[in-house]
Amino acid sequence: MDCRGAQELISSYIDGELNGEETRQLEVHIENCSECRQRLERMKAMVRMVGELGEEELPDGFLDRLQARLEAEQVTGTVRRQHKGVSGWIKWASIAAAAAVIILAIKVLGPDGLLYTSPKEDGQADLSARTESAAPQDMSESLMADSSQDQGAQDEGTAAGDAGASDAPAADAGEQQESRKGDFGASGAELGTTEEALVGDAYIKSDRVELTVQDVCITPQTILMRALQHGMDMVDQTQDSITLEVTSVEQRRALYQELKLLGTIKEVGTNFESYTVTVVIVEHE
């Protein structure tokens, strides 16, 4: 082991987070290297100092002020919920009206008719035509680049399951959970080749998606941390959205896989040739 390797392990060594072999190698190196020995002692001293900082007491009146804010929130929260009820009703009425128009359009154009043409991109043409003509009523379904996709599968989660079961190399739910918590690299490795992706895996196709989440903890920062693992850069960020530079189909698939773990994805973009994808976080009502 050289000094560089030793430096990388010293912190974990202090916390007892190294395996037996790593510990042995580091201890042998430290025994023979005064500089790394000194580095270890300095870091131990620093960790001890930080540990001695201790905790501050809560400021006087903290809980009273919190209670007052909670009470105020309860009042405004009730008002907000009442508004939500109305907007929810309007939303469902709009969806019903849109569905009626789409069914009518399918009948008029016939089963093979295209409601809209999709731009040809990186050999996705056939795929796009199939998925988009088959289920245009739910844009989130068009994310599933699986030619055997059942038209009736409305549920995004079910659709993902079908794709995995048919010919996709997609990870199963357990593996996806593992990749979320642990090794992001493994998640990428499971995605296979580009060719496989085109026939069996899902990806973000347009320049804008809505991510409906249940968990208040999911913020643009959450998405950024995941995107960085796949080499994507941030272009812009607001309180509830993030724009990422996405330069390959691989990255679009990786982004899809990451977002799927966080919530329900809906494609809302119209530009299919953009090098950016904006993810808008929508809290589930």
Added chain:
Amino acid sequence: MSDEALLIEKAQNGDVSAFEKLVSLYAKKIYNYCYRMMDSREDAEDLAQEVFIKVYQNLKSFKGDSKFSTWIYRIAYNTCVDRYRKGRKLDIVSLNYDKNEDHVEIELVSNDPLPEEEVIKRERYRKLLTCIAGLKPEYKTVIILRDIQNYSYAEIAEILQVPLGTVKSHISRARAALCDALKGMLD
């Protein structure tokens, strides 16, 4: 069912006193976490209260998939990061500790009529706090959670929703940066 789980269930069903007990269990920890993250008592109080308001608003969405403490800390971390993004500018300590650049250098001035040893100790801690305050949020948070609040690597990974390897490397880099910034004071 543990006492905490019982409190959570009661609070989810609208029991205000159960929620107050949950707050009292975590208020000091979350306040201190926010205080170290923001390096300001005023901001810490404001943010800690914001965290508990979010907890209150979203309590029903807590399904018990993770520990309650982990869930609260995740909200606290995101709340602090959001605050940074809304305009708080920081002097970031460089984590590129191989190069001699951006090291925090502070004038050590004290007029306290204290024994020299005590003065030196105070100054060391003041410099340490300044260095911690200057770390980027993702590095600062691992130092606070690991070295001040004694959370395990696995718990930190769950709070930040990042792989264990990322936690290890963040802790290692943050500590190395602090050691570098405090050079000469640790021997």
